[in-house]
Amino acid sequence: MGAGLEFQSVRSSRADKAGGPTQSSSEVAIIGAGPYGLSAAAHLRSRGRDVRVFGEPMEFWANKMPEGMLLRSPRVASNISDPDHAYSLEAYEASIQLPAAAPLPLSTFVEYGRWFRHHLGSVLDPRQISRVEQGSGAFRLTTEDGEAVRASRVIVATGIGPFRKMPVVFNDVPPTQVSHCYEGRDVKRFAGKRVAVIGAGQSSLESAALLHEAGADVEIIAREGALRWIGKHKWLHQMGPISRMLYSSHDVGPVGISRLVAYPRLVSCIPLKIRDKIRTRAVKPGGSQWLPARLKGVKVTTSQFVSKARTVGDEVALTLDDGSERRTDHVLCGTGYRVDISRYDFLPAELSGRVEQFDGYPKLSRGFSSSVPGLHFIGATAARSFGPLLYFVAGTEFASRHLTAQICK
Numbered sequence: 001m002g003a004g005l006e007f008q009s010v011r012s013s014r015a016d017k018a019g020g021p022t023q024s025s026s027e028v029a030i031i032g033a034g035p036y037g038l039s040a041a042a043h044l045r046s047r048g049r050d051v052r053v054f055g056e057p058m059e060f061w062a063n064k065m066p067e068g069m070l071l072r073s074p075r076v077a078s079n080i081s082d083p084d085h086a087y088s089l090e091a092y093e094a095s096i097q098l099p100a101a102a103p104l105p106l107s108t109f110v111e112y113g114r115w116f117r118h119h120l121g122s123v124l125d126p127r128q129i130s131r132v133e134q135g136s137g138a139f140r141l142t143t144e145d146g147e148a149v150r151a152s153r154v155i156v157a158t159g160i161g162p163f164r165k166m167p168v169v170f171n172d173v174p175p176t177q178v179s180h181c182y183e184g185r186d187v188k189r190f191a192g193k194r195v196a197v198i199g200a201g202q203s204s205l206e207s208a209a210l211l212h213e214a215g216a217d218v219e220i221i222a223r224e225g226a227l228r229w230i231g232k233h234k235w236l237h238q239m240g241p242i243s244r245m246l247y248s249s250h251d252v253g254p255v256g257i258s259r260l261v262a263y264p265r266l267v268s269c270i271p272l273k274i275r276d277k278i279r280t281r282a283v284k285p286g287g288s289q290w291l292p293a294r295l296k297g298v299k300v301t302t303s304q305f306v307s308k309a310r311t312v313g314d315e316v317a318l319t320l321d322d323g324s325e326r327r328t329d330h331v332l333c334g335t336g337y338r339v340d341i342s343r344y345d346f347l348p349a350e351l352s353g354r355v356e357q358f359d360g361y362p363k364l365s366r367g368f369s370s371s372v373p374g375l376h377f378i379g380a381t382a383a384r385s386f387g388p389l390l391y392f393v394a395g396t397e398f399a400s401r402h403l404t405a406q407i408c409k
Contacts, residue, residue: 025150026052028407029141031129031346032157033057035113036379039081039396040155042120043404046083052149053124054141058113060159061106066184066210069106072202072230072288077250077394078104080116081401087116103290129346139374141346153407155368155376162344163337163380167198169309170331177316178309178331181207191215193329196318198306200224204334205287209294211332219299219326221318226302228286250394253282260387264398267387272358275387282388339381351375358384367406368399378403 028044030037033055044051071078079088092112093100101108117124131142132154141149164180181203187210197208200222212218220227253261260267261282267275301320308319309331318326340360342352356363356371361384368376368386378399382390389395 023148023150026050027151028052028153028155029054029129029139029149029151030155030157031055031132031141032159032379033117033124033126034060034157034159034379035080035393035396036159036399037155037157038113038117038120039400040157040378040403041123042082042087042116043400044407045120045123047404047408049408051123052151053117054127054129054143055124055158056126056128057117057124058110060161061113062110064161064182064185065106066181066187066207067106068187068210068213069206070103070288070290071106071109072103073392073394074249074251075100075102075104077252077392078109079397080113080393081397081399082116082120083400087119092116103288131348132346132351133348134351134372134375153374153376155378155403156341156344156347156381157378158344160337160339160380163339165335165338166333167306167335169306170333173309173311173316173331177311177329178333181332181334184332187211187214187216190330193217194327195219196221196316196326196328196331197334198222198331199285199334199336200227200287200302201285201334201336202230202287203336204285204332205291205295207332207334208298209291212298213294219301219328220295221301221304221306221320221326222285223305224285224302227300228284229292230286230288250389250392252389252392252394253278257282261389264386264389264395265402267389268385272384276384279383279388283391337380339384341377341381361385366402368403369406376403 027050030041030051030053033053037053037055041051041053075089089112092115127143127145129141130144133140139151139154141151143149161182164182166180170178184207190211191214194217195211197204197218197220204220208218208220250262252258257278260278304320304322306318307321310317315327315329316331318328338360341347341355341362354372362370362377362381364370364377364382364385368378368382370377380391390399
């Protein structure tokens with residue numbers, strides 16, 4: 001594929017021009033136009049496959065992540081994979097004469113993703129898929145406006161949005177007073193407000209920093225005994241060849257585990273119980289090294305959790321497990337995600353129920369194949385089968401190549 005190929009947004013012609021239902025077909029339908037969906041499309045098209053991608057490009061990153069966010073992953077691990085490595089982050093920056101920045105701003109990454117899909121010529125349809133059904137020998141996808149699309153294979157690459165996890169203690173608090181970091185793009189609206197941020201992971205800590213910088217009065221409340229900072233021992237990364245033996249360039253996980261995580265096929269061969277321990281250790285809650293200085297002036301309460309929450313007028317009253325109480329205007333939960341493919345609106349129960357699962361994660365084999373022939377899952381949903389690298393953009397290289405090798409064999 002050359003750089004001269006242009007992006008196309010495809011709408012099928014109507015089978016019945018008098019106003020009947022539209023119908024179209026594609027060999028491979030990819031649901032989701034984030035890094036994984038775009039990368040998979042690039043690799044499959046390079047092998048001559050008829051591919052159609054559904055979804056708004058980079059929607060999750062552009063519309064859900066906090067404005068002003070910086071990517072936790074290093075620059076080298078923020079490249080979206082294409083078969084010839086022609087459309088790297090560096091190539092994008094060079095094309096618009098943008099100086100390289102580290103850490104990478106969210107806004108740059110979003111525009112890089114949009115540039116990637118444009119220059120790879122991926123056939124992309126910005127409509128959402130409302131339903132996927134399996135018929136005899138093919139899948140039937142229905143778009144949000146009612147078009148039927150027939151596909152031999154379906155690749156689910158829709159990310160983690162539907163899986164956000166909210167503590168049950170907030171069930172009775174209205175969404176105007178409690179939200180998830182996934183919904184925290186507009187931090188400026190909290191200027192002058194009191195905000196309690198729940199959690200000690202990157203999303204929580206960076207959201208707290210951004211809120212503080214926007215003029216909010218912020219308190220972090222975390223179960224952990226102390227906040228953890230990723231890459232605290234910098235000297236371990238400064239020993240040349242020895243460091244490269246200890247850490248992969250993806251920088252996912254602590255010393256040793258980082259190298260193992262870089263080989264998803266090897267991880268997939270490890271017994272599930274051990275694989276789960278590796279996965280949870282690699283993504284243990286923590287914040288980037290550039291956050292502590294930005295959190296000066298932010299109150300931090302550790303070794304505590306919210307045991308009760310209730311609305312009192314315009315305030316939220318929080319009772320912590322030590323009996324102390326907080327009054328706040330809003331609660332922002334950086335409480336992570338719990339993968340459960342039954343929460344995908346487009347997968348009816350009769351289809352998702354046929355997918356063999358690990359507690360909500362699809363059980364995947366070679367080529368990210370599920371137990372339903374022709375149905376594949378890539379990205380975060382594949383992390384329980386192939387390891388935590390699949391939570392990160394760096395995983396697009398393995399995912400796209402492994403997927404394409406299976407489909408094109």
